[in-house]
Amino acid sequence: MEENGEKRWNFWGMGKLNPQSKTSVRGLLMKIWGSVNKDDPRPLLPLGHGDPSPFPCFRTTPIAEDAVVDSLRSAKFNSYPPTSGLQPARSAIADYLSRDLPYTLSPDDVFLTIGCIQAIEITLRALARPGANILLPRPCFPFYDSYASSINLEVRYFDLNPEKGWEVDIESVEALTDENTVAMVIINPGNPCGSVYTHRHLKEIAETARKLGILVVTDEVYHHLTFGPNPFVPMGVFGSIVPVITLGSISKRWLVPGWRLGWLVISDPNGILRKSGIVECITDCLNMTSDPPTFIQGAVPQILEKTGEDFFSKTIDILREVAHICYERIQEIPCITCPNKPEGSMFVMAKLNLSLLEDINDDTDFCLKLAKEESVVVLPGVAVGMKNWLRITFAVEPSVLEDGFGRMKTFYERHAKKQ
Numbered sequence: 001m002e003e004n005g006e007k008r009w010n011f012w013g014m015g016k017l018n019p020q021s022k023t024s025v026r027g028l029l030m031k032i033w034g035s036v037n038k039d040d041p042r043p044l045l046p047l048g049h050g051d052p053s054p055f056p057c058f059r060t061t062p063i064a065e066d067a068v069v070d071s072l073r074s075a076k077f078n079s080y081p082p083t084s085g086l087q088p089a090r091s092a093i094a095d096y097l098s099r100d101l102p103y104t105l106s107p108d109d110v111f112l113t114i115g116c117i118q119a120i121e122i123t124l125r126a127l128a129r130p131g132a133n134i135l136l137p138r139p140c141f142p143f144y145d146s147y148a149s150s151i152n153l154e155v156r157y158f159d160l161n162p163e164k165g166w167e168v169d170i171e172s173v174e175a176l177t178d179e180n181t182v183a184m185v186i187i188n189p190g191n192p193c194g195s196v197y198t199h200r201h202l203k204e205i206a207e208t209a210r211k212l213g214i215l216v217v218t219d220e221v222y223h224h225l226t227f228g229p230n231p232f233v234p235m236g237v238f239g240s241i242v243p244v245i246t247l248g249s250i251s252k253r254w255l256v257p258g259w260r261l262g263w264l265v266i267s268d269p270n271g272i273l274r275k276s277g278i279v280e281c282i283t284d285c286l287n288m289t290s291d292p293p294t295f296i297q298g299a300v301p302q303i304l305e306k307t308g309e310d311f312f313s314k315t316i317d318i319l320r321e322v323a324h325i326c327y328e329r330i331q332e333i334p335c336i337t338c339p340n341k342p343e344g345s346m347f348v349m350a351k352l353n354l355s356l357l358e359d360i361n362d363d364t365d366f367c368l369k370l371a372k373e374e375s376v377v378v379l380p381g382v383a384v385g386m387k388n389w390l391r392i393t394f395a396v397e398p399s400v401l402e403d404g405f406g407r408m409k410t411f412y413e414r415h416a417k418k419q
Contacts (some may be wrong), residue, residue: 006096009207009305009350012293014228017114019038020133020332024142024146024377024383025049025141025142025143025347025383026382028364028367028380028382028383029048029049029377029379030109030261030269031368032048032367032368032377032379032380033371033377035299035368035369035371035372036371036375036377037351037372037373037375041348042323042375043375044375044376044377045170045375045376045396045400045403045404045407046377046393047376047377047393047394047397047401047404048367048377048378048392048393049377049379049393049394049395050191050252050257050345050346050347050395051214051257051395052255052346052395053255053256053257053258055395055396055397055400056397057218057318057397057398058255058315059254059255060254060256060393061254061307061308062312063302063303063306063307063308064250064254064299064303064307064309065254066300066302067299067300067303067306068259068295068296068299068407070299070302071295071298071299071302072295073320074298075170075213076298077294077295077297077298078294078295079294080111080294081292081294081297082289083283083286083287083290083291083368084110084111084112084283084286085110085111085112085263085292085297086112086294086298086300087107087290087303088298088300089112089297089298090107090108090110090111090112090148090299091107091110091230091300091301092300092301092304092305093112093263093300093304094106094107094109094110094265095208095304096304097110097130097234097236097246097248100232100233100234100236100237100402101234101237101239101267101290101297102237102241102294103240103265103269109266109267109268109330110263110264110266110289111263111264111266111282111283111286112261112262112263112292112297113249113262113263113264113292114164114213114252114260114261114262114290114291114292115249115257115260115261115262116221116248116249116251116262117143117262117264118245118289118290118292119247119248119249119263119264120147120219120247121147121289121403122146122264122285122286122289123149123217123245123247123264123282124151124153124284125151125184125281125285126145126281126282126284126285127147127153127182127281128151128152128153128276128333129182131154131180131379132153132154132180132181132182133151133153133154133155133156133180133182134148134154134155134156134181134182134183134184134185134217135156135158135173135176135177135181135183135184135185135214135336135411136148136156136157136158136184136271136387137157137158137159137160137168137186137187137350138157138158138159138186138385139160139161139193139381139384139385139386139389139391140157140185140187140192140384140385141187141194141219141384142337142383142384142385144185148179152410154155154180156176156181157176157385158172158176158184159172160175160190160193161197161260162339162340162349163339164194165182165195165196165197165343166190166193166195166204166340166349167184167195167197167201168201170204170205170208172336172405173208173212174208174212177185177212177214177224179214179224181214182214182215183214183215183216183217183245184205184209184214184216185215185216185217185218185219186205186216186217186218186219186235187218187219188202188204188218188220188344189218189220189222189223189225189232189233189344190222190318190345190347191219191222191345191347192316192342192347192348192349192379192391193340193345193348194323194340194341194345194346194347194349195342195343195344195345195346196226196228196231196232196343196344197230197233197338198230198233198322199233199237202233202235202238203220203236203238205235205238205243206241206242206244207241207242208240209242210242214242214274215242215272215278216235216242216243216244216245216297217243217244217245217247218234218235218236218244218245218246218247218267219247219248220234220235220246220247220248221247221248221249221252221262222252222253222344222345223248223252223253223368224251224312225244225250225252225315225316225318225319225344225345225346226255226316226319226343226344227316227319227323227343227344228341228342228343228344228376229343230343230344232344234246234267235267236265236267239267239268239269239270240270243266243267243268243270243272243273243278244268245265245266245267245273245278246264246266246267246329247264247265248263248265248388249261249262249263250262250300250303252345252346253312254307259278259296260292260293260296261292261293261296261297261300262292264282266279272284277326290384293385299314301379309364318398319346319394319395319398320378321398321399322394322396322401323341323342323348323394323399324341324342324392325394325398325402326342326348326401326405327342327348328403329408329409330348330350330392330405332405332409333405333408333409333412334350334353334356334368334416335342335352335353335354335356335357335416336352336353336390336408336412336413337350337351337353338350338351339351342394343395345392346390346394346395347388347391347392347393347394348391348394349381349384349389349390349391349392350389350390350392351388351389351390352366352381352388352389352390353418354388354410356416356417357412357415357416357417357419358415358416358417359415360415362382362388363382363387363388363389363390364378364382365379366380366390367379367390368413369411370407370408370411371413372412373411373414374407374408375407376404376407376409376411377407378390378391378392378393378408379391379392379393
């Protein structure tokens with residue numbers, strides 16, 4: 001058929017997948033990178049996303065690199081893997097995670113995914129029965145909201161309290177829950193907050209979820225990346241109180257986000273998730289998707305078993321140093337304040353005081369102009385659910401961080417409201 005003399009086709013783009021795509025991390029960062037002045041001779045300083053791997057001080061261990069080379073050259077891992085992942089890799093991850101638990105995980109509790117992102121996708125899809133809703137923290141890693149919206153899983157937000165180390169507001173969780181609520185999500189160590197929850201608070205979350213009849217999805221992609229007074233405690237410790245789905249990967253602790261090896265783990269010694277059909281749904285979802293690279297799976301046992309504490313300790317020492325620099329330099333810039341010194345992960349949330357600034361409309365405007373004038377990229381808080389806040393990444397070389405905050409201070413002085 002023709003219309004106005006032109007062939008009419010029966011297909012067209014559906015437009016934006018969902019409204020949340022407008023405030024995705026990647027979408028906003030691309031917009032901000034696009035505003036950078038290409039004539040600025042200074043290097044671009046990326047304080048907006050959590051990938052430390054380009055910086056020499058955050059190189060992964062040679063043990064991990066050698067494991068991948070050995071796996072590739074063995075010619076044993078060139079075929080398609082099983083749906084749930086190679087059995088040796090699943091066994092190695094079960095053993096690795098069981099070190100921190102009061103019970104022993106089985107390889108059958110472990111499902112390998114393409115990074116933690118796919119683990120999120122599979123988990124949400126397995127929970128998305130008609131009419132269901134899920135509780136997310138605010139602020140939150142925004143992919144949860146974006147993906148839930150794309151599969152018609154209703155999202156409700158409970159608050160995190162910045163004055164109490166970004167702890168979960170238990171009363172808001174209880175107020176939001178109804179008979180269609182299937183789960184609550186926590187992120188520990190926290191992205192974007194840099195928080196680390198105590199054993200006491202995690203137990204309180206578990207007992208609350210049990211009372212409400214919902215499971216806990218715990219995003220632990222930054223597991224063991226802690227450098228404050230609170231040690232990392234996996235939510236799976238409380239799996240006998242409430243069913244837990246644990247999401248993680250080698251991306252952050254081993255500093256290799258591009259290797260795309262994650263996991264979804266059933267931390268449920270009482271077998272409730274199997275009896276309820278959730279594990280079967282997870283398997284069905286994995287049957288309809290892609291797998292992490294087989295040769296990376298083949299390297300997992302060697303990576304987990306042979307990496308020494310010296311490598312992890314070095315990473316923690318550097319993160320502690322740059323987190324301290326970040327917190328101290330924020331104090332020198334009057335228009336941003338940080339309620340808590342970061343204790344884990346690679347981020348901190350800082351509140352923006354617009355009343356001290358001229359010609360800055362909101363957090364996005366601040367970040368766009370900062371990138372244009374100073375070639376420094378930070379993420380507007382609106383991307384993580386906190387308008388007029390900033391999420392700042394400190395997982396960079398110390399000298400880069402110092403330079404970045406120096407430029408941010410200059411930016412403030414240029415835009416400070418005249419008294």
